Amino acid sequence: MLEHILGIRMEEHLPAGALGPFPVALDIRAYLVAYGAGLVLVDTGMDPSGSSIDAALKGGGADWSDVRQIVLTHGHLDHIGGLHHARSSAPSAVVRASPLEMIDGAQPLTDGAIIGSLRAFATPGHTPGHMSLYDEDRSILLVGDYLGVIDGKLVRAPARFTSDRAQTERSLRLLLELRGARMLFAHGPEIDRPWDALDELLMRG
Numbered sequence: 001m002l003e004h005i006l007g008i009r010m011e012e013h014l015p016a017g018a019l020g021p022f023p024v025a026l027d028i029r030a031y032l033v034a035y036g037a038g039l040v041l042v043d044t045g046m047d048p049s050g051s052s053i054d055a056a057l058k059g060g061g062a063d064w065s066d067v068r069q070i071v072l073t074h075g076h077l078d079h080i081g082g083l084h085h086a087r088s089s090a091p092s093a094v095v096r097a098s099p100l101e102m103i104d105g106a107q108p109l110t111d112g113a114i115i116g117s118l119r120a121f122a123t124p125g126h127t128p129g130h131m132s133l134y135d136e137d138r139s140i141l142l143v144g145d146y147l148g149v150i151d152g153k154l155v156r157a158p159a160r161f162t163s164d165r166a167q168t169e170r171s172l173r174l175l176l177e178l179r180g181a182r183m184l185f186a187h188g189p190e191i192d193r194p195w196d197a198l199d200e201l202l203m204r205g
């Protein structure tokens with residue numbers, strides 16, 4: 001059985017016109033977070049089949065019955081596409097998201113809520129109810145879609161998918177409280193010295 005936080009990488013190829021004039025390969029990540037005897041699934045990716053999550057569970061010596069909670073950082077389609085599959089595979093798992101994300105059947109997730117080993121950290125701006133999740137014992141921050149990594153560089157989410165730019169900047173500064181934690185992203189791989197990269201990003205404006 002899993003004992004840590006396992007990243008699930010899902011690559012989605014979007015055709016020209018979906019996100020812009022060119023086809024795009026999106027690197028989407030969901031996470032399985034072990035706590036006590038169970039697992040928390042953070043986000044579900046875009047693929048309705050959920051096959052990457054099935055494979056990750058199997059690879060970790062676990063199965064859907066171990067998934068006790070499903071937490072959604074926000075309601076964008078690239079992170080909730082696998083939700084139906086997750087719900088039907090783990091019918092007793094509690095689904096949680098901010099009420100502001102208006103996800104049918106989700107229990108409310110509020111700032112400061114504790115889910116397994118994770119504490120929810122309201123970081124509105126990307127979407128009104130976006131939540132980041134902090135694992136204090138492991139000192140790991142699941143940033144969600146605030147920040148991502150493209151070609152090794154820390155970047156903000158694209159402005160046109162950001163509901164409130166000023167609020168996003170305030171939320172980014174809130175995260176600085178957690179300086180020193182490892183950062184894991186909903187798009188892109190982990191990088192070294194993410195906080196230095198964030199300082200630079202904020203300085204560049």
Ligand SMILES: [Zn+2]
Pocket residue numbers: 074076126145157161
């Ligand atoms: Zn998003």
Ligand SMILES: [Zn+2]
Pocket residue numbers: 076078079145186187
């Ligand atoms: Zn996203």
